[in-house]
Each structure stands twice: as C-alpha cells, then as structure tokens.
Amino acid sequence: TKLCVLISGNGSNLQAIIDAIALGRLEAEVVCVIANRPNAYGLERARNAGIPAVCLDHKNIADRQIYDEQLQQHIEQYAPDCVVLAGFMRILTEKFVHHFAGRLLNIHPSLLPKYKGLHTHQRAIDNGDEEHGVSVHFVTPELDGGPVIVQCRVPIFPGDTAEELASRVQEQERGIYPLVLQWFAKGRLTMQGNKAVLDNELL
Ligand code: GRF
Secondary structure, three states: EEEEEEEEEHHHHHHHHHHHHOOOOOOOOOEEOOOOOOOOOOHHHHHOOOOOOEEOHHHHOOOOHHHHHHHHHHHOOOOOOOOEEEEOOOOHHHHHHHOOOOOOOEEEEOOOOOOOOOOHHHHHHHHOOOOOOOOOOEEEOOOOOOOOEEEEEOOOOOOOOOOHHHHHHHHHHHHHHHHHHHHHHHOEEEEOOOEEEEEOOEO
C-alpha cells in the first residue's frame, strides 16, 4: 500500500508512520511527503528516511483551485493508494476531496464532532471539559466533518495548559494513525456513502 503524506509542520505523525513501517506494524510504504511550508520539519524527517519530500509552497500560488490542482498532480505522480493528512493545515477544495474520496484520511485533535477547526486544546480547557482526545476520519468536503473511524480519549486535569494537553493527545496520535492505516492497507476499511466501514460493519 502506497501512502502519500501531507504535512505543514513538525511531522510527529509522519514519524510515527515511518516508525510503524520499520517495525512491521504497518504494511505500507510512504512514497512521498509533501509540505505546504518550506520550513516544515517533517520534510527533514522524510529525507532522513530516504523518502522523496517536496515543498509546494502555498505562498507562491495564491489561487486555492490552482494550488490544489498542482497538489493533485504532484500526488498522482506517485500513484498512492491513500493520501494521509498529518498536520496539513490547509482547507482542501471540494474538487480535490472528491478526486481522492475514500482514500483521503485526516487526524484531528479533538473528539469530533466537538471542536472542528483550530485551537482545539484551548477550547476544550476553556469549556471546562473533563476529557479531550483525537479522531481519525475520512475526509469529505465539510471541514473536519467526514466519518470518524476511531477516537482516543485523554483526561483534562485541573490547571492543564494547552501545551500539556496537546502533548497528552499527541501520545495517542502516535498509536492511532498507524493502526488505522494498517486497517486500510489490509483492505478492512472503506468509506461507503458518508459512512466509514470496518470489516463490513458501519462505524
Ligand atoms: C496534530 O496534533 C494533528 O492532530 C493535527 O496537527 C498536529 C500535527 O502534528 N492535525 P505533527 O506535525 O504530526 O507533529
């Protein structure tokens, strides 16, 4: 199973995927990494692992449709089975999302449908929530609104900062994304209509 991973920053999820493949827990290959920011540290992680890594800088392409068309072309050169959004901080056009429908996954740091969008950790703290977490979902045109595949929960402790909570959530992210990708690689996971299906069961 060929994966193309899209990133914007640190790339800790990318690293978890690379490590899971090295350990044999994920039967897949990362065929390319694409970032929208030249200084994304994940590009270095990719190069260290011998994975082709390129930056398609959104600052050079103002028009979103054109950016996404170029992104799609870059991705298709590698003919991946699955496009993995791993901290890719851009809203994708409907055309792009439809093109990759059913093979486009995202990880979002909240217990969806709560806290779509940005600053999820601070919003959960500010609301006085006692728990928070992370979701992996299929991507549909609605931002962070596609069918959820799996979630992990973590507690919020009194006095937690957003940074402390984020790192607690990220510990779970490291496990959850490779697990879901292994399901996908094994053909166990599909999107049917607007639902995620694992082993013929609706999630
Ligand atoms: C993660 O918290 C992920 O859930 C969110 O963006 C962050 C990316 O972190 N979508 P990294 O670049 O994988 O370290």
